[in-house]
Amino acid sequence: MSEAVTRIVTAPPGLLASLDPLLREWLPRQRWFAGKGRPVTGFTLVEATELLPSTAKLGLYHLLVRAHQPLVPGHSAPEQPGDCYQLLIGVREALPPRLAPALIGHVTSGPLAGRTVYEALHDPRPAELLLEALRTQARIGGLRFDRDPHQEIRAGLVPRLVTAEQSNSSVVYGDTFILKLMRRVVPGINPDLELPLALARVGCPKVPPPTAWMVADVGRSAASAAVTGPADFADEPYVLGVLQPFVQGAADGWELALRELAKGEDFVAEARDLGRATAEVHTALARALPTVTMGHLQLQRTVEGMIERLEAAVQAVPALRPYAPGLHSAFTALGDLAAEGRTWTAQRIHGDLHLGQCLRSPAGDWWLIDFEGEPVRPLAERRMPQPAMKDVAGMLRSFDYAARSVDPPQPDWARTCRAAYCSGYAEAADRDPRTDPVLLRAYETDKAIYEVVYEARHRPDWLPVPMAAVHRLASADPT
Structure with a gap:
């Protein structure tokens, strides 16, 4: 195993x-920026690391910055530090034409005055x-690059930026x-x-095992102490990136x-195989991490959260109002079962499962990816054990989305896929999601809202x- 390469670096004063x-x-023009519709009024620097000296022909800075935004667009209320973003800022005298789409702008003052800065991931x-730092387990300022010693990372792999991204960015090597x-990014265990x-520890073959990962130990290094100022979750590292095997020739489930x-x-065979793969992942997660029993109090809090989201949605989207009583009944039915003493097992789940989070290899195997969960949810909530039915409901909604995204819509296609997916799940988990219709309806209704x-x-x-x-789920027979 390569020895870690350690460098202590500091950012020049006035960089931010x-x-x-x-x-x-x-920043607001980027697809992964979460605060759209509200202006950015300033930034707080959480961490700054110089990866390549800006005095050279090519400079590179890694930044963690908090964007300040008003809580309400156009409101006079004070701004507050909001989301923290990971930025890789390249520095050049001028950009070659191939990097023109990556332009951020031309710096007119400070330590980079006269230079051009750009989104560095577009640059090989x-x-x-980044790959070399992961391969050598480098330590650069507050950045820590770790890896699985049992997996080899060859040097010199040619990178290319994946352009079809939304909430994150990916590079294929x-x-x-x-x-x-x-x-x-948020502090804590991602x-x-x-x-x-x-899943890798228990040998689950349906998820690519992490090869290496990138972490920021904010507040734990001299470099970060020089730029961070007041403690910014100093005891919690930020997970910044994960390197995994690339499934060559795989098809995205949504596109497929x-x-x-x-x-x-039809998509029956693929849906059945995907149901089986989902059940295998759920079974492995239950084996790898603790499970809990959800009783009356826990289920009641879950139901209350669902009802609160319904009430807020009805206020935001008036078209929901005629359906509100029927949708409400999906949640109260679950609460009634809990009050009668019914319990459910909760475990760690994917958290945001849909066709776009699945890859089908040329050999026909399904892989589940992107276990980040719903990014809008707090990290602690995303890490809470939940019924596996939440993942199932998300996938059933995804089949419906695919069938209704074509002209004309194909609801029968969705119905056969949903049935095949549940049948495949039952083959691997010895329980069919359709045998728990009240729980399934509640989670599918919550997702549709x-x-x-x-x-x-x-x-x-x-x-x-x-x-x-919504029309279907609000009815007396939501099948």
Whole structure:
């Protein structure tokens, strides 16, 4: 195993101040920026690490910054430090044409005055540096690069940025590895590293095992102490990125489903295999990590949360009002069972399972990826044990989305896929999700309500998709 390479670095004074006006314009335009619709009014520097000296032809800075935004757009209330973002800032005298789409701007003051800064992941050299740091287990300032000693990382793998990203960024290295870099980061144990590591320990073959990972020990190094100021969750590391094997030739589950729909083909065999793979992952997670029994009090809190989300959604989307009583009944039915003494097992789950979180290899094997959970949820909530039915409900909604994203919609296609998925799940887990209809309906209803609010805010043309599910789930027979 290679010895760790340690470097103590400090950021030049005034670095963030010089970048501030450029980042205010650039950051809100990024797909992974979570605070859209509210202006950025400033930044707090959490961590700054110089990975390549800015005095050279190519400089590189790793930054963790908190974006300040008003709570309400146009409101005069004081701003507050908000989400923390991971940035990789490249520095050059001028950008070559191939890097023009990565431009952040031209710095006019401070230590980088006269230089051009850009999104460094578009540039092969910075991407190569990250892989080499992982390979050698480097320590650079507050950044720590760790790896599984049993997996080999070859030097010199050619990087390419994956362009089809939303909440994070990914770089593929020579069709051998893929590095997922979290953009909005929080201190604490990230389930996107925690759960695949746990699954690897118990030999689960349905999830790519982590090869290496990148962490920021904020507040634990001299470099970070020089730039952080007041303690910023100093005892909690930030998980910044995870390197995993790249499943070469794999098809994204969502794209695969749409292709089959376009050809008029069914998806029954694939859905059954995916159900089996989901059950295998759930079984492995229950073996690797503790499970708990959810009794009356725990279920009551779950039901109350579902009802609160329904009430907020009805206020936000008036189209839900006629369906509110029927949707409410999906949650009270679950509460009634809990009051009668019914219990359920809760465990660690994927947390945001849908077709886009699954890969099908050329050999026909399904892999589950992206265990981060719903990024809008607090980290502690994403790490809580929950009924595995939540994942099942998410996948059933995904089949419905695929079937209704085509013209004309194909509801029968969705029904056969949903049935096949549940049958495959039962084959591997010895329990069919359909035998617990009250719990399944509650979680599917909760998911559909979330979808209605999301589509109403971001994609109004898609609103009929979850509204069709609302119509079904609010009925007396929501099958």
